[in-house]
Amino acid sequence: MPSPLRTVIIGFGLVGRVFHAPLIRHTHGMTLGGVVSSRPDDVHAELPDIEVYPAAEQALGDPTVDLIVIATPNDTHADLAVAALEAGKHVVIDKPVALDGEELERITACARHHDRVFSVFQNRRWDADFLTLKALLDTDRLGSVTRCHMHFDRFRPEVRDRWRERPGPGSGAWYDLGAHLADQALTLFGTPQAVYSDLATLRPGGGAVDYFHVLLRYDHHRVVLSSHALSACNSLRYAVDGTRASYIKHGIDTQEQTLRDGGTPGQPGWGEDPVRGVLYQGETGEQESINNARGDYRAYYDNLVAHLNGEADLAVTPEQALEVMRVIDAAHESSASGREVSLD
Structure with missing residues (x-):
């Protein structure tokens, strides 16, 4: 070995x-x-x-x-x-x-x-909720997607004295949470044609971006990436509309909180998300509660080890990172100019 x-x-x-x-x-x-x-x-x-x-x-x-x-x-x-x-x-x-x-x-x-x-x-490719949404799309449960909202909201009214929340290069929610959402969107849908964004600081006393609304324009659908640090009702995760059905998911993957609480990766219940999403059928109006896949951030490092041993392709590649960075850069440019930025 x-x-x-x-x-x-x-x-x-x-x-x-x-x-x-x-x-x-x-x-x-x-x-x-x-x-x-x-x-x-x-x-x-x-x-x-x-x-x-x-x-x-x-x-x-x-x-x-x-x-x-x-x-x-x-x-x-x-x-x-x-x-x-x-x-x-x-x-x-x-x-x-x-x-x-x-x-x-x-x-x-x-x-x-x-x-x-x-x-x-990019550990949040292995969130339980993201894996569940990806499986629904891979099996065509929603039909062709027309609109997808991806949220990462929080309620943090106090601006903390840390580099992520102070003004400066690389600070703010768009670099932090936006990098996750952009990677998830590109993993599901590929690189968009264009980006239109609004990045702002809305908390009193804030020094870095704590709000973003970023629209990714594709040929036949739209994806919205959204985050706000003053969202008291912050549970919405995904709202996805397709030609066959819609999917709504509330609640966030539990792995981060488990780690913050001193838990151990792989412990009983690791990666389980108890909050189920709901699939709404367009023609019949029927509702189906969807079991979540099990998330596991260790899969990122499992893949890296396998790749370095010549046993697997790399899951998160430099080429993918470049496409995510193009979206991050375009959002900064769009917000500053007030115009859509093409990625063609």
Whole structure:
């Protein structure tokens, strides 16, 4: 059997601590070999036996490290990724992969030049609700889709003092939640013809985008990506209309909350979403409660291990990341100009 993929996480904030560390430690074929952090006491409080590198350079210079996972603020992703690839490491970058398409192309060129793999952690492809919707579309339960609303709303009236909510490169909900929704939309429907968007800061005292309404225009259907940080009724997830039926789903996948609560990937109930969606038949008006698929974020890392062992195609590819980044860039341009931006 191949040796476990020795992995180091750069950054031990929310994303590195809550998502990547437990998922890596509970994925067959991987081992968490260390964390890069300036706060070793914080790391050892969670992971007492893990090696802590005080700087990225030391981890990149360690010949025993196979994979670097970048879980740092968004404006640092590109430089860290290029340094890791030049050091001969495979790289996973938390979404969004970069600040814009130019940065992403620099990462892609570097990975190609050094014959290394890089991928983006798009874990919400393995949300229970998304897998359920994808299965409904794959089996043509709705007919041809004409309209799809994808929501990621929250109620967070207080602006917290953290980089995601302060003004600056890579901050705000469009980079954060929008990257998830854009990836899900493109996974289901491919790249749109054009993007029209409204990005705004609506919370009192807010400094970064906390509201977005992004319209993706396709030939025969429309997809709306939506998020608002002041939505007290924030349970709507998907509303999809087809020529045969409509599907409404409320509630969010449970894996993030399980991890935040200190749960373990794979524990009983892991990835189960108890809130069923409803399929509404257009001709008869009949309603059908739809069982959710089981989600599992470990599938992202399972695929990466299999790919590096030559056993599977990469699930989240640089080419897919580039298409998502084109949508992210186009939404910024559209919101600033007030005009639709073509992606042809």
